[in-house]
Ligand code: SF4
């Protein structure tokens with residue numbers, strides 16, 4: 160608590176300092192600060208130039224024709240693999256396609272100040288190659304759009320089962336017992352085939368508790384064999400050393416374990432004594448097995464004071480990242496709606512998280528899209544400060560303009576979710592069915608759902624989010640708007656910039 164008080168005072172001091180700086184600028188005093196401001200403006204205009212020239216190159220009919228041509232079949236994947244050096248192919252046509260692609264990528268890298276060798280190294284990962292192919296197909300189909308439309312989602316979160324061994328009070332999935340309409344193992348294989356054919360780059364198994372199903376390993380292995388990045392969101396209690404080893408063997412690359420506070424708090428939230436120790440063991444076992452790990456904390460009124468302690472814990476046990484989940488009152492969470500933070504509390508948590516991210520010991524993310532707005536405000540004038548523009552990635556300032564194209568709420572745009580029975584939703588927190596993978600076809604739903612179409616258009620946002628200067632980099636949490644107002648285009652009631660609109664939109 161003493162530590163917290165100290166940090167609060169520190170934040171207050173910084174805020175005052177920032178206000179002082181603004182005042183100085185206004186009065187024409189503090190030439191150094193003024194210079195800093197001018198440099199910032201210059202950098203912003205350089206970035207705008209970069210985007211404009213990339214648009215000129217990529218967003219013209221000839222380039223799109225070429226991209227469409229290369230995008231057919233698996234030609235594009237081959238061209239990327241040859242460029243990255245993971246495939247040797249002597250076919251002259253493939254070499255030519257690879258040359259065309261390489262020239263465009265080299266140009267883009269130069270403009271964005273990215274080292275080409277580092278970029279090639281990054282592209283050696285086959286799931287990254289899938290992601291790049293997806294972006295190129297998106298540009299071929301739609302041109303450059305803001306936000307960028309993709310041929311398929313980058314990421315699909317699969318609520319793999321309703322079964323769970325814990326009784327969490329905030330569970331969005333209302334999980335517990337296995338559901339009667341859960342897909343069979345054979346049907347699950349078809350789901351993976353559909354996602355793979357669509358070009359999805361990453362799949363995250365969630366739940367319920369995904370490890371409760373015996374076929375988890377078989378299906379995860381199948382997904383990994385298709386070169387998708389496979390991750391698992393779990394309560395961690397079932398991850399023994401053997402299970403961690405088995406996950407590693409199956410190709411699981413990242414495991415995110417939910418821990419909501421110190422022992423007593425976590426066990427109370429999760430409804431099971433001993434859940435905390437087993438979750439910590441789970442993280443350690445994954446680390447030992449060589450799997451990247453993260454700690455996920457659902458931040459609520461009753462546990463927000465433990466956020467600093469939990470980031471410390473994540474650092475101490477060597478987790479690779481800390482992710483603060485934005486509590487949204489859906490599922491079992493609807494019963495605990497009073498646990499939702501006030502806009503001021505959320506703002507305080509977000510600023511704290513960003514300060515921890517800047518310290519750089521560990522990656523610190525938050526699923527509240529307002530995190531990007533807070534980061535942009537805080538990063539101003541701080542050399543090398545990265546800006547987290549999605550739930551899982553941060554950009555250097557030089558590449559920050561890209562955040563307008565790919566940042567903010569990804570629901571129905573960069574990502575969607577699948578339920579235990581194959582139903583497709585824009586987001587795990589938005590219980591709104593837009594189709595079913597096996598009955599309607601995954602890509603068919605992705606390309607033709609009206610709901611997803613609306614979610615991709617930030618011009619359709621209402622109220623404070625619609626007129627906000629951060630609507631591309633943030634866009635508000637669409638699930639939160641849906642949970643509170645039954646309207647996924649309404650302003651995000653969790654944002655301080657939308658606070659004065661509370662009461663203007665009818666609550667559900
Ligand atoms: S008003 Fe909406 S778009 Fe703007 S920062 Fe807040 S949540 Fe994001």
Ligand code: SF4
Nearest residue numbers: 568570586636637638
């Ligand atoms: S609706 Fe958007 S911001 Fe909210 S949890 Fe889903 S993806 Fe994240």
